[in-house]
Amino acid sequence: MIRLDNVTKIYKGDTRAVDGVSLDIAKGEFVFLVGQSGSGKSTMLRLLTAEEQPTTGEIHVAGKDLGRLSNWKVPYLRRNIGSVFQDFKLLPNKTVYENVAFALEVIGRPRHVMNTQVPAILELVGLANKHRNFPDELSGGEQQRVCIARAFVNRPLILLADEPTGNLDPGTAEDIMRLLERINRTGTTVVMATHDQTIVDRMRRRVVALNQGKVVRDEQHGAYG
Amino acid sequence: MFARLAYFIRETSINIRRNLTLTVSAVLVVAVGVMLVGLGVMASYAGGNALGRWEGGVQFEIFLQPNISGDQIDAIGAELQNHPDIDRIEFFSQEQAYELLAEMLPDDPDLVAEVSPQTLPASYRVVPRVAEGELIESLAAQFRQRPGVYSVQTGREQVDAIKEWFNSFRWIVLLMSIVLASVSVMLIFNSIRVAMFARRREIEVMKLVGATNSFIRMPFILEGMLHGLLGGIVGAAAAGVLRGHVEDLFARDDILAFFRSFTVTTSQFNTAALLTVAAGVLVGAVGSAFAAGRFLDV
Numbered sequence: 001m002i003r004l005d006n007v008t009k010i011y012k013g014d015t016r017a018v019d020g021v022s023l024d025i026a027k028g029e030f031v032f033l034v035g036q037s038g039s040g041k042s043t044m045l046r047l048l049t050a051e052e053q054p055t056t057g058e059i060h061v062a063g064k065d066l067g068r069l070s071n072w073k074v075p076y077l078r079r080n081i082g083s084v085f086q087d088f089k090l091l092p093n094k095t096v097y098e099n100v101a102f103a104l105e106v107i108g109r110p111r112h113v114m115n116t117q118v119p120a121i122l123e124l125v126g127l128a129n130k131h132r133n134f135p136d137e138l139s140g141g142e143q144q145r146v147c148i149a150r151a152f153v154n155r156p157l158i159l160l161a162d163e164p165t166g167n168l169d170p171g172t173a174e175d176i177m178r179l180l181e182r183i184n185r186t187g188t189t190v191v192m193a194t195h196d197q198t199i200v201d202r203m204r205r206r207v208v209a210l211n212q213g214k215v216v217r218d219e220q221h222g223a224y225g
Numbered sequence: 226m227f228a229r230l231a232y233f234i235r236e237t238s239i240n241i242r243r244n245l246t247l248t249v250s251a252v253l254v255v256a257v258g259v260m261l262v263g264l265g266v267m268a269s270y271a272g273g274n275a276l277g278r279w280e281g282g283v284q285f286e287i288f289l290q291p292n293i294s295g296d297q298i299d300a301i302g303a304e305l306q307n308h309p310d311i312d313r314i315e316f317f318s319q320e321q322a323y324e325l326l327a328e329m330l331p332d333d334p335d336l337v338a339e340v341s342p343q344t345l346p347a348s349y350r351v352v353p354r355v356a357e358g359e360l361i362e363s364l365a366a367q368f369r370q371r372p373g374v375y376s377v378q379t380g381r382e383q384v385d386a387i388k389e390w391f392n393s394f395r396w397i398v399l400l401m402s403i404v405l406a407s408v409s410v411m412l413i414f415n416s417i418r419v420a421m422f423a424r425r426r427e428i429e430v431m432k433l434v435g436a437t438n439s440f441i442r443m444p445f446i447l448e449g450m451l452h453g454l455l456g457g458i459v460g461a462a463a464a465g466v467l468r469g470h471v472e473d474l475f476a477r478d479d480i481l482a483f484f485r486s487f488t489v490t491t492s493q494f495n496t497a498a499l500l501t502v503a504a505g506v507l508v509g510a511v512g513s514a515f516a517a518g519r520f521l522d523v
Contacts, residue, residue: 049433106431107436
């Protein structure tokens with residue numbers, strides 16, 4: 001599902017954010033990317049969504065060679081990838097329902113698809129009763145659920161999560177992890193960048209540790225440190 | 226398809242409402258800019274109409290040598306009368322020329338007194354069968370070399386001079402329209418840029434979930450075109466009002482008859498108005514397409 005071949009990303013000013021990384025992630029895997037701030041986790045995720053181009057190396061995502069993907073095809077790649085963020089990136093002037101529906105609307109899905117998919121996904125994340133609320137009326141955990149609903153409403157093959165529990169208290173973080181696991185069980189590949197040790201240690205999933213842009217550890221049922 | 230259209234309309238109208246002051250200023254600048262385009266087109270038409278009227282001017286004048294004999298005058302008159310391309314002629318004697326001079330210079334009786342009728346040329350005013358510039362020139366050339374003819378005057382020189390002046394006027398109008406159109410493009414560019422900046426969060430999310438660039442751009446380009454369309458309509462209306470005022474002014478008795486030829490027909494006005502609106506839409510499309518293209522890298 002995701003393959004990196006000797007990928008290096010150098011930002012201007014000679015910062016090696018990702019340095020010679022090779023990685024294979026199979027369909028349906030749940031992978032933690034761990035490492036300190038600045039270890040290259042976020043850059044890795046941005047490379048996968050083609051927001052950044054690698055300086056050298058090859059990246060394959062969902063069967064596409066990103067180096068050969070023309071600009072106008074990038075949006076179609078992203079329809080196969082859901083993205084979840086630490087800061088949620090919800091639109092404050094739209095309701096919960098509208099925020100989720102927006103993701104379908106702007107890729108040209110017809111209204112009847114929205115009318116069935118959006119309530120279904122809100123049910124899945126447990127926000128069916130709050131669909132008329134605005135983001136600032138929700139708790140942090142609820143906002144993160146909306147963000148996950150928006151990322152998953154189009155049933156992408158891959159879900160990328162960048163510190164999704166970073167702004168949440170431990171209890172709420174557990175709830176979010178249960179939700180991500182549930183999504184993973186539907187066959188969706190999940191890649192989650194985090195430095196939440198408790199979560200990684202408890203879940204016992206594959207752990208890829210990064211340090212200064214290099215993969216320093218890759219364990220099938222790993223712990224954080 | 227319907228959902229998509231509804232989306233574009235909704236987003237475009239939200240943009241316009243949020244940015245009302247910028248929208249109004251963009252529309253007004255476009256209006257002034259394209260009004261000038263419209264006026265330029267109309268002035269072109271009016272000038273063309275006037276020149277057409279003068280070029281095909283109904284008559285030309287053959288001045289005779291002052292010392293010519295009566296027989297020679299009659300001979301030339303007979304030749305003109307029998308010419309197949311000439312409709313009719315009118316003879317002005319030396320005395321009539323003198324009267325005309327006195328009429329033309331009512332404030333200078335002294336000057337008129339200095340001149341005697343014998344020094345003035347008699348003349349034939351010739352009306353050709355077809356009022357056409359080329360024909361008049363060829364007739365004039367035929368008689369210019371004839372003995373007893375002092376000179377032949379057609380409107381050609383004056384018309385040429387006016388034409389030259391008019392052409393430079395047209396260039397100036399064109400240049401001014403280009404400058405104002407560029408200003409309009411820049412203003413629309415900026416107003417769309419502001420609109421996009423105001424919606425950068427939406428745009429970020431749209432990119433994230435895989436909206437195509439053209440889908441993201443469309444509401445902004447529509448907004449720019451709408452600015453241009455509104456500006457074009459206002460500009461065309463203003464040009465129409467101005468046209469009415471100018472034609473009223475030119476029709477007044479105390480205005481030189483020279484100006485009265487400067488009119489445009491209704492169909493020419495419609496063409497000019499249509500061009501004005503089209504120029505507005507074009508300006509809007511170009512400005513917003515630039516803005517939407519520049520600020521939307523993947």
